[in-house]
Amino acid sequence: MSTTAIINARVFDGDRPLEATTVVFDRTGILAVGGEAPAGAEIVDAAGGTLLPGLIDAHVHTNEQALALDLRFGVTTALEMQGNHTAGNRAHITENDAVADIRSSGFAITPPGGHPSELFPEGFRPGPPPGARGPKPSEPAPLMPFSTTPEEAVGFIPQLVERGSDYIKFMVDDGSVEGHPGLPMLDRATLSAGVAEAKKHGMLTVAHALTIEATRMAIESGIDGLVHLFMEGPHTEEIITLIRDAGAFVVPCVVLNASMMGITGDELADDPRVASRLDEQWMKTLRSSFGHYPQGRLGDVFGSVRALRDAGVDLLVGTDASAPFEFLGGLAHGASVHHELQYLVRAGLTPVEALHAATSTTARRFGLTDRGRIAEGLRADLLLVDGDPTTTISDTLNTRAVWRRGSRLTHA
Template identity: 70%
Template sequence: MTNRPTPPTAVVNARVFDGEQTLEATTVIFDATGILTVGGEAPSGARRLDAAGATLLPGLIDAHVHTNAESLALALRFGVTTELEMQGTNTADNRAHITDDDTVADVRSSGFGITPPGGHPSELFPEGFRPGPPPGAPGPSGPAPLMPFSTTPEQAVAFIPQLVERGSDYIKFMVDDGSVEGHPGLPMLDRATLNAGVAEAKRHGKLTVAHALTIEATEMAIEAGIDGLAHLFMDGPHTDEIITLIRDSGAFVVPCVVLNASMMGITGDDLADDPRVAARLDESWMKTLRSSFNHYPRGRITDVLESVRALHHPTITISDTLNTRAVWRRGAQLTAA
């Protein structure tokens, strides 16, 4: 008996956004191999999905998560088709159960980031904590993840091929003294160790990312040749110098503004109050959305947002930003009047 090919699916009457612009086309036709056509008429025999009043867009990518299978399923319900895990266990050697499951979002992972013993994020875990089963023990989650604690260039270099072998899709470096998290004085990678680790990762053809929450840590990471920043600094307003340094390096930036806001005590109450969001979240997620870390209340979210703006428009100078602030103040006064 010959298996008949599955007929294509036609999404019709949609507002079609391709990631950059809204198209005139209102029909998208696809099958198991991918998108066949954008625009035109639905072919005879196609399964039709009427998307009148809805927008069809590419799957979203969440570029900074710490996740599990349950959260990956929830992400997919919100239109996120890929998550980038910035510390966790979903490395290539440990995610076949995810890759083969079409009910959850796809995931890529750094594994665990290179950090000194006792360095971030060790302060977040109980003493002696080690995720996963004991080292070498079999289990449903696979072997225990590699914990690449490094205090010297030689140690960082030695861990890189191990992380690659275990399936890290990119290599993460923690450049953090704990000052923003409320744990000042944490052990932090020194410049020599960071530089050596980044260089070795690049020799293995791996993308490198850095956890850096301060301007000083950001400078260290960029000067080490990091490919991307998994956070945006939050310890003060940007300077023309730091924006120029990031721009000229070619590094990408994942601002992760929601984390910065949470560190400053800002909650997601507005989202939690939106019935479109609340209808898709259970009680534990709603509680999380209405809470915050509040470890850095002296931070200013306006500084973070202005840094994002300056990175998006790198020709804008500090004087431009100050002028914009004045315009905002005048606008607020006019509105109030």
């Protein structure tokens, strides 16, 4: 088994910059941080560059083609928040070092007709994305845990666990932000019962919530993390304190909130480091937007992010990237992780704090103990970039090389 030694690198280990400049690894994992390159190792001279842990996108809806795109942008793990890449359905991804690794909630607990049904045009039937792998005959049909009562939610939890969900997601959305007020929504009793049952099974719980009231309901029901940040106005001290005291984490998905407000991804698409890696359909998608909430103010979202950071709440990088359709626009797999990092810095995080949110903090909160940091014994999921993103966050786009499980991507 060949060994690789990266030398002369700035090393950001997921927590802090290190004095060490050498990292040695093979397909089994990271062998050493610091010291000398061993005899016979393949040498990668990283002079002028920074070595980071592979990035993690904590909110996607995806397929193999999109996971390949993730990896090209240095995103080595994606956390699916609605989809079918549960434990029994992803061996082809787990063993494929040309795509990002994945974890999944399966499908979220929501009422019939609830979110996300309102996002799609009437009669829309997308079918499988181009190049997507179809289900094997041996794979069960996806479990759709539609729930309107506490008993139904409780009954679905063990089924989701048995199907291989890595965490349990709940939709808490009345449709007001998406322009569909009155959308069927989980009530408090159903949400609380489902969360409690999930915790009995040792499962992490996350919630989709786009308003302060939905956020309050999720937190008071015992949710572990919020995979969106409310966007209908400025934060209140009360909601920030509630999230902090609950010990919950937040995936702000600022890129999604911006898109909901009609802000396109043009500033990202105009970057040649992005345009060179996206095809025409993804570029069209990135230059579009959801546009459902034009009355929103991105400054309010930035203020909420800053208040959460100041309160000590764990923030995670996520994008909500899904399919290349313009009505789901403003986002693109892989690329939007870098946009989210830039947005978090604009909101007031330091570059190092933003990098925490895309590496070690996400790994810690989702129990991914083998990744998210550069340390002996961990997976060799690595991103080498030119420049120093610990001081200039946009340098994360200066991709020089990507490794997944110690295997170098040949066309990063």
